[in-house]
Amino acid sequence: xxxxxxxxxxxxxxxxxxxxxxxxxKGVDWLTLSRPQQLNAVNPVMADELADYFDALTQSNKxxxxxxxxxxxxxxxxxxxxxxGQMAANVLRSxxxxxxxxxIVLLMRRCPQPIIALMHGAACGAGFALALAADVRYAAxxxxxxxxxxxxxxxxxxxxxxxxxxxAVGSGNAAEMMMGGRFVNADRALRIGLVSDVVPxxxxxxxxxxxxxxxxxxSPAGLRLTKEGIAFAQDANNLDAVVAMExxxxxxxxxxxxxxxxxxxxxxxxxxxxK
Numbered sequence: 001x002x003x004x005x006x007x008x009x010x011x012x013x014x015x016x017x018x019x020x021x022x023x024x025x026k027g028v029d030w031l032t033l034s035r036p037q038q039l040n041a042v043n044p045v046m047a048d049e050l051a052d053y054f055d056a057l058t059q060s061n062k063x064x065x066x067x068x069x070x071x072x073x074x075x076x077x078x079x080x081x082x083x084x085g086q087m088a089a090n091v092l093r094s095x096x097x098x099x100x101x102x103x104i105v106l107l108m109r110r111c112p113q114p115i116i117a118l119m120h121g122a123a124c125g126a127g128f129a130l131a132l133a134a135d136v137r138y139a140a141x142x143x144x145x146x147x148x149x150x151x152x153x154x155x156x157x158x159x160x161x162x163x164x165x166x167x168a169v170g171s172g173n174a175a176e177m178m179m180g181g182r183f184v185n186a187d188r189a190l191r192i193g194l195v196s197d198v199v200p201x202x203x204x205x206x207x208x209x210x211x212x213x214x215x216x217x218x219s220p221a222g223l224r225l226t227k228e229g230i231a232f233a234q235d236a237n238n239l240d241a242v243v244a245m246e247x248x249x250x251x252x253x254x255x256x257x258x259x260x261x262x263x264x265x266x267x268x269x270x271x272x273x274x275k
Contacts, residue, residue, distance in 0.1 A: 002093040013260060019046035021071070027064040028212050028229065029113075036072030041177065042081035042126045047100050050130075054107035059274070065215050066111075067208050069118040076127025078148045101126060105160040108133040109113060109231065112224040114215060118204045119195070124148040129159035135227060137194065138208060139186040140201040145194075150181035167234065169194050219257035219273045 021032040021085035021221040031053065032187045033040040042050075057063055070076050079101065086097065108115060108130070118136035125148030131137050147165075150156040156178030166174040169192045176182055215223055229249055235240045257273050 010148055012218045017049045017053070019043070020049050022053070027062065027216055028064050029066045031066055031068045031241060033068070033070045033076055035080075036070075038080060039077035039078045039122060040070045040072065040127070041266075042101070043080040044086070044097070044100065047104060050104045051100070051107055054104065054111050055180075056208040057107075057113055060113075061220070063113055064220065065212050066113050066115045067118060067205075067212060068115060068130070069205070070120065070127075070206075071098045074121030074127075075117075075119045075123040075143070076130060077122045078125025078127050102159050105133040109160075112227060114223065114227050116211060118208050119143045119145065120201055120204060126159060129161050129164075132164040133160055135212060135230075136196055138204060139187050139189055139195040139198050140204050141187040141198055142201060143189070143195075143198075144183050145189065146181050146183040147178045148181055150178060156181070190270050217270055218270070219253055219261065220251075220275060222229070222257060225252065 014215065019033070019035050021034045023030045023032075033046070035041060035043070036113050057066070070224075083097075086093065089197040114136070115129040117137045118140075119131055119137060120140035120143050123131050123139075123143060123144045123145040125146075128147060131145070147156045147158075147161055149158045149161075156162070161178065162174075165177065168174075169177075173192050177184060184192075184194065184196070189195045190198045197207060218226070226249075229245055232245050234244075236242045257271075260273055
């Protein structure tokens with residue numbers, strides 16, 4: 001599941017991460033959750049590192065797309081329950097750790113790069129929330145996901161799940177998952193629109209790469225403004241506001257990119273956009 005051995009580690013703080021592996025290739029970061037012995041469960045260290053990584057992306061023009069995956073047998077089994085005692089110590093500590101986890105999702109949505117989640121094995125609880133915060137989700141045939149918080153005495157509303165899940169699958173399907181912690185397998189996830197495709201495990205990285213190649217062929221600003229526009233339109237109150245946003249984005253891209261884009265389309269070649 002790891003990125004190609006030809007990729008190289010980013011020469012920045014990412015090289016010091018203890019729970020993440022980040023390989024960069026041709027404008028794409030392959031972000032791997034790397035606690036395989038713990039099923040890639042999120043502990044406070046991983047939460048801090050994920051927040052640091054996604055926060056830094058807001059200032060990065062070199063990274064155009066992020067592909068997120070898990071090392072080993074699972075994508076992410078959720079929050080590391082060995083840290084439950086810390087989280088439940090007192091109200092202030094509980095709030096601190098809760099905000100630490102939720103901040104990851106906020107930063108994923110604020111970063112301008114589209115995020116592709118490649119899910120295999122378990123994508124539960126916090127892992128499911130990370131996948132929901134991605135822009136596109138692909139699942140291996142063995143993937144299964146659930147709102148695990150509902151099974152450990154908490155609410156099913158956590159880390160943005162109550163925002164993203166009903167929008168992805170409708171309120172009825174979301175309520176079924178959030179009110180009982182019921183597992184959804186890959187085939188059902190595809191039927192209800194939770195994932196874009198289900199593929200064999202060994203084809204997951206290739207499927208992600210195919211979409212990456214298409215995204216990279218968009219203009220640099222066009223790709224970022226598309227992610228921003230989808231998010232804006234999802235919460236807009238009226239069509240007029242959405243159209244005004246769309247007009248702004250198109251005008252910003254016309255002068256720097258449209259001539260080359262049209263030429264590449266006519267010549268049936270990859271565009272060579274200015275950076």
